[in-house]
Amino acid sequence: MTPTPSGGSASLLSIDELGADGVARIMDLADHMAEVNRRPNPKVPALRGKTVCNVFFEDSTRTRLSFETAAKRLSADTMTFAASQSSLNKGESLRDTIETIGAMGVDAFVVRHGSSGAPWMIDGWTTASVVNAGDGWHAHPTQGLLDAYTVRTALGRAAGFDGVRIGIVGDVKHSRVARSTAAAFAALGADVVFVAPRTLLPPVPSMPTTEDLDGVLDDLDVLYLLRMQRERMTEALVPSLREYTARFGLTPERAARLADHVLVMHPGPMNRGVEIAVDPSELPGAMITKQVANGIAVRMAVLFDILGGGASLEKGAR
Amino acid sequence: MAEPAGARTGARRVLAADDIGRAVTRMAHEVIEANRGLDGVAIVGIEAGGVWLARAIGAAIERIDHAIPVGSIDASLYRDDIGLRPVAPGAVSDLPFPIDGVSVVLVDDVLYTGRTVRAALDALADYGRPRAVQLAVMVDRGHRELPIRPDYVGKNLPTALIEKVTVDADGVVIESTGGSQ
Incomplete structure (x- = not known):
């Protein structure tokens, strides 16, 4: 020492x-x-x-x-x-x-x-x-810890996250938040799935993956949206921001499907209209300001x- | 009081469960008497060891007279040995009543150096300005390092520095920790 x-x-x-x-x-x-x-x-x-x-x-x-x-x-x-x-x-x-x-x-x-x-x-x-x-x-790591603490307090899961299903959606490949937050959730026992187009996944993802947000949406307890970095567009990793929103964004249609207990999280800063196309203050499970606090x-x-x-x-x- | 793992040279039980029960009842009577009733009196246990005792004294006071507020305070963020030894906070402080103008009876299981009580006094001051603070302990084992004295004592137990005192509702046990302190 x-x-x-x-x-x-x-x-x-x-x-x-x-x-x-x-x-x-x-x-x-x-x-x-x-x-x-x-x-x-x-x-x-x-x-x-x-x-x-x-x-x-x-x-x-x-x-x-x-x-x-x-x-x-x-x-x-x-x-x-x-x-x-x-x-x-x-x-x-x-x-x-x-x-x-x-x-x-x-x-x-x-x-x-x-x-x-x-x-x-x-x-x-x-x-x-x-x-x-x-x-x-x-x-x-402190983003991962504050995200885990937010889930722990919002769901009352001080004993651990066994059985909590969390989808982390978006540009996992370029996201240090995705890596640390997934690791913190998993350390407490949650089931984490990365939801992203193949071009935005790392070569060896640390969690199971899917490209079908609508296929997993109804099973989630936590919907974690990553910031879609606009500069990724120039690298042609997604066809267009509109297409990204249609497949991976929280649209009004998807928001309407969410049960009231589902937490919606975002590390900020948000791209309104891209990964989140609804007003988060109208979502019962929105945690975005709680994450900051x-x-x-x-x-x-x-x-x-x-x-x-x-x-x-x-x-x-x- | 974390003690090094060493050969224990014997443990002796100096108080049994019914001794603890009688001491709690006597201390409850003393709190009522010293405060001439219970107007504006609250009990606050110091995490972790003082909380069960605070609840026990609170329950005894309720049996004798009427219920008064009982809370708990964790003083670990106010200690003077932070960084010198591992700090393990107890449960989160729970003071759901205002303490401004209140006579607070601070409660701990063992009074030793007095440093935990000093930290608890500082912590308490961050919640308000009590009219007075009194101190109740089940065991006063001596070896004070600060000018702090208890107002209510379950039992005065002179001890050696190498001994470890454990207090719970089942009684008081003194163990020798085998020489290394």
């Missing part, structure tokens, strides 16, 4: 490394954090004296603000590094950048990077903890888990 300046020692890089026990532990901790967030003064002193640095090499609104809010509610100090306003523009390397920030006394880096695997490299360069806030097409509680749980000494993933002992 390599101790950090203040004794923390764990990182969260992927759901697979966190493991099923770790996912369950974060879910239980998130219940405590959600209780804090319901108070008039939603702040606890748990991480006083710790510093969390957001290092974002890619644009992000909700993830960055969510992590910043989470750190502040635990009384940690926060710093934000935006690549576009940094000495990277003067040619400083990623490693030098991380070591420079680390020298200022950082306990955890929250890293978003366009290249898959970058958080693992950074984790190897620093004694601070690293939280992967999205790397390329690869992983976005739960994101704060889950990220508080993650930061407390790795900096508060509760994590089983000890850095250096992996």
